[in-house]
Amino acid sequence: MAASLILRRRVSSAGVSRTLRGLAGNMEPFCLHLELKVGALVNFSDKTRQYSSSSGTTSFDFLDLTSPHTWYPKARSKPRKVILHMGPTNSGKTHNALKRLESSPSGIYCGPLRLLAWEVAKRLNKAKVPCDLLTGQETEEVDGAKHKAVTVEMADVTSNYHCAVIDEIQMLGCRNRGFSFTRALLGISADELHLCGDAAAIPLIQKMLKVTSDQVEVQFYERLSPLVPMKVPLGSFSNIRTGDCIVTFSRREIYRLKKQKPKAKRLASNTTLTSLLSQKTRHYL
Template sequence: MPSSFLLRRHLSFSGISPTFHGTMEPFHRHLELRFRILVGVCNRIRQFSSSSSTSKLDFMDLTHPHTWYPNARRKSRKVIMHVGPTNSGKTHHALKRLESSSSGIYCGPLRLLAWEVAKRLNKANVPCDMITGQEREEIDGAKHKAMTVEMADVTSDYHCAVIDEIQAC
């Protein structure tokens, strides 16, 4: 396996004293095992990458971003970006659009923001689930979700998606 060879070459113990070498051997074995696991994971992930090339790990290639997420790129959608100064109503207008949509998702960087949005939508009689890494409040029949970014379900289709405070995500 070439990756194992590179690891051994990189972690060569030739210049280390025999006493120190003996104490480092368990660490070396542990690191090599972790590296082999990483290579295995990378090989499994390759099947989800955008290219059929097997000569490189495509998900690490940052030179062709237009080839990333081919399934998402096939979807027809309209993207609106709200940019403006603080307190200019960007989030308010985005949430109004989310509220009027048939289904939607709100993604924010903080649990408190997700909680506030879920509370606001539920108060407006729009059933909304609130999902974070710490909490999960699900409402029967809810087609809207408010969550922290890391909890977003990117496999589902939504009529409206709001990503708030994107610079913090």
């Protein structure tokens, strides 16, 4: 079986790649969060089931899955302030959280998509805040960086941060990826933890954080611009206007539309094409 390949880049704060090397079989980023320090868990013995062996000694039962918040002693060692930024799309909730991240001495952004992590890393580096990028496919390390932008599965729960942002927190309820958002929510050790997403997730989040004794604050946002569906279909690409966005779901389709764009008489020059592509492919288009 071929080993998976993770690309690691070393870049300056200006985003210039210095080195590129393949890392095969390096599972360190995935294993760090599995480190359990028994000494740090002593304070949570009342929440950890204990059992006695035949010799009469007492041990911790690490097979107990009923108290997952005790798996992250570093996060439990400090009182966290958790701010929920709840609202619809285009309401400014994530923008406010990222501004706080940008002004913090250290921090981490956890997003559901590689593109979002890439955009946040680019934004912070452009603002002269060195920021590493870490996804399941690649790593870009910036000299002197104390900030990270990662896909949520790559969240580091072994380090301390001044500020952390988890985007699209409502994905706690996702059947396939909910565990990653749960791990980030319970495990990230940050003075301030900002959660951005849909208000439907508030009851679940509040219930989960009752056992962590975190301070929870909820901020609600309203959509900044109205979303009004068209009463008639577009009909043709020739009817596309300036500022329109075309969404596709395959590489083949987006390249076909890219070739078709010049043929549409009224197709605006700044129309955006987007699909389920990597950030580099989107940048190329």
